[in-house]
Amino acid sequence: MIRTLMLAAALLVGSVLPMHADADKRINVVTSFSILADFAKNVGGDRVQVSSLVGPNGDSHVYTPTPADVKAIGEAAVVIVNGWGFEGWLNRLAASARNSSRGGKITIVEATKNIPALKDNDPHDHDHGHHHAGEIDPHAWQSVENAKIYVQNIRDALIKADPEGATAYRANGDAYVARLDALDREVQAAVASIPKARRKVISSHDAFGYFASRYGIAFLSPQGVSTDSEPSARDVAAIIRQIKSEKIPAVFMENISDPRLMNRIASETGAKVGGTLYTDSLTDENGPAPTYIAMVRHNIKALTSALAD
Amino acid sequence: MLYDALIAPFVEFEFMRRALAGIVALSIGAAPIGVFLMLRRMSLVGDAMAHAILPGAALGFLVSGLNLFAMTFGGLIAGFTVALASGLVARSTETKEDSSLAAFYLISLAVGVTVVSIRGTNIDLLHVLFGNILALDDTTLLVITFNATITLMVLAAIYRPLVIECVDPLFLRTVSRAGGPAHLAFLALVVINLVNGFHALGTLLAVGLLVLPAGIAQFWTRDLSPMIAFAIGAALIAGYGGLVLSFHTKVPSGPAVILIAAVLYVGSVLFGRVGGLIQRLFPGKHLEA
Numbered sequence: 001m002i003r004t005l006m007l008a009a010a011l012l013v014g015s016v017l018p019m020h021a022d023a024d025k026r027i028n029v030v031t032s033f034s035i036l037a038d039f040a041k042n043v044g045g046d047r048v049q050v051s052s053l054v055g056p057n058g059d060s061h062v063y064t065p066t067p068a069d070v071k072a073i074g075e076a077a078v079v080i081v082n083g084w085g086f087e088g089w090l091n092r093l094a095a096s097a098r099n100s101s102r103g104g105k106i107t108i109v110e111a112t113k114n115i116p117a118l119k120d121n122d123p124h125d126h127d128h129g130h131h132h133a134g135e136i137d138p139h140a141w142q143s144v145e146n147a148k149i150y151v152q153n154i155r156d157a158l159i160k161a162d163p164e165g166a167t168a169y170r171a172n173g174d175a176y177v178a179r180l181d182a183l184d185r186e187v188q189a190a191v192a193s194i195p196k197a198r199r200k201v202i203s204s205h206d207a208f209g210y211f212a213s214r215y216g217i218a219f220l221s222p223q224g225v226s227t228d229s230e231p232s233a234r235d236v237a238a239i240i241r242q243i244k245s246e247k248i249p250a251v252f253m254e255n256i257s258d259p260r261l262m263n264r265i266a267s268e269t270g271a272k273v274g275g276t277l278y279t280d281s282l283t284d285e286n287g288p289a290p291t292y293i294a295m296v297r298h299n300i301k302a303l304t305s306a307l308a309d
Numbered sequence: 310m311l312y313d314a315l316i317a318p319f320v321e322f323e324f325m326r327r328a329l330a331g332i333v334a335l336s337i338g339a340a341p342i343g344v345f346l347m348l349r350r351m352s353l354v355g356d357a358m359a360h361a362i363l364p365g366a367a368l369g370f371l372v373s374g375l376n377l378f379a380m381t382f383g384g385l386i387a388g389f390t391v392a393l394a395s396g397l398v399a400r401s402t403e404t405k406e407d408s409s410l411a412a413f414y415l416i417s418l419a420v421g422v423t424v425v426s427i428r429g430t431n432i433d434l435l436h437v438l439f440g441n442i443l444a445l446d447d448t449t450l451l452v453i454t455f456n457a458t459i460t461l462m463v464l465a466a467i468y469r470p471l472v473i474e475c476v477d478p479l480f481l482r483t484v485s486r487a488g489g490p491a492h493l494a495f496l497a498l499v500v501i502n503l504v505n506g507f508h509a510l511g512t513l514l515a516v517g518l519l520v521l522p523a524g525i526a527q528f529w530t531r532d533l534s535p536m537i538a539f540a541i542g543a544a545l546i547a548g549y550g551g552l553v554l555s556f557h558t559k560v561p562s563g564p565a566v567i568l569i570a571a572v573l574y575v576g577s578v579l580f581g582r583v584g585g586l587i588q589r590l591f592p593g594k595h596l597e598a
Contacts, residue, residue: 231443231561232555232556232558232559232560232561232562232565233318233324233325233328233443233552233555233556233562233565234555234556234557234558234559235559236322236324236443237318237321237322237325237556240322240324260441260444260446261441261443261444263444263446264324264327264443264444264445264446265324267446268322268323268324
């Protein structure tokens, strides 16, 4: 009996070890949020093991790192972040990872390198703590054109961390950039199908600056509306006035989550109520935006169906 | 200037007119009920009933989303069940009404919370807790006015036994058997008006339009009919004032209505002609007048 068990154990160990060896060959890549993780997976393919600090559906703005994150960063061959102050919690996390890791050497790559930055010139955005008027808007990935630069930066970082895989990373990167090119044209074609006068929405999102400047859909912020808690009559009146005076065809307001109120605003102004737009995070496998490409497609579909005549 | 502050919002925006119409209907139905609740020393019963309704509304919401009729129906069923069960237990055993009601509303609340958490909690459920008077559509307005009408009609039918039972329940028992049915009908009206209120104010604040106007009215008159009129008036002022307040400030509308009612109440406690603090401290002036 004991002998059989030992045999079984030996077999088990024998069967597990080679897999371990295989897994160890893959390099550890840690990204700060799920969209970067999707880029890294597409470029790295089988050669990388990608994990994201802020998972799907998480909010990178207000994330609080855990001790497990310190460990993950310490063990990563390369850490890919957005930069431009998007991950405000990153510096302290990196410092504590440096203190606790063996070599004390952690490679952090900012994926927004070489992307022309837009100033965040939205003066109404005083309710979010994370960035203020005049600072750089960090949501550069919302333009597919910029996503290509993200991918190139990530490709270069992976090649630096794992020179043996250079050819694979280049091939994967080129293939993915080609898909992004097609996506970019797709978005432009979709926007072109919307009449020019209707290319504007009211949105509580502050993440569409790059999208707006690349594709020409204006994102107006609701004026004088506090985005947290229950809206007052004044908030609702302000939104209705703005929609009427600027003839805005659609409203994307996630902070007013009460569908009854959105319907009231819609029927009083004639504006359409748009669906969900995904900005800072992908959804999980079963959601409508499990990958970056799916996310952009989802958003443009929500926009075109709300703005079409 | 005064026009801009007080009337213009209602001229410019349809949602304000709808909110005003809704609050008027609510006030006319709820305020008289509140007066009887107060006279029967049942003001807190209103609060307990609001909790009892919540699970029913939540169940209706879980079954068919923010469907007006499902939520109203669920709330009515839960409220009626608790009201009838506690009323029956109180009248057929030695238990007092307050303890049987407390027991039944807690049971209802526990069942509701259990079912909700089994089906997975939903943030949208908060909309059940905090209704929205700014989002009244046609059907909601119709339901509210319909319920208010029913309330007035039933109240007219049971007015006499209800009043006598408030004043002298023993006398009523000797001359009539209407006391029991009238009491049950009255509890049903309480439920209807709470369900009415939660469309506009949410389950938590719906009680406010029942209890506060009656509390205000009792400081101004001792007679029943004027008291009911006073209560309706106070509810209307609170409703209108709350909407205007919410329009000019950032206070959400539901709390704004109840806050105005609270200010009126504090004012009545201080300056009320009948048992107000100042009148009690300086009774001479009033006697001379």
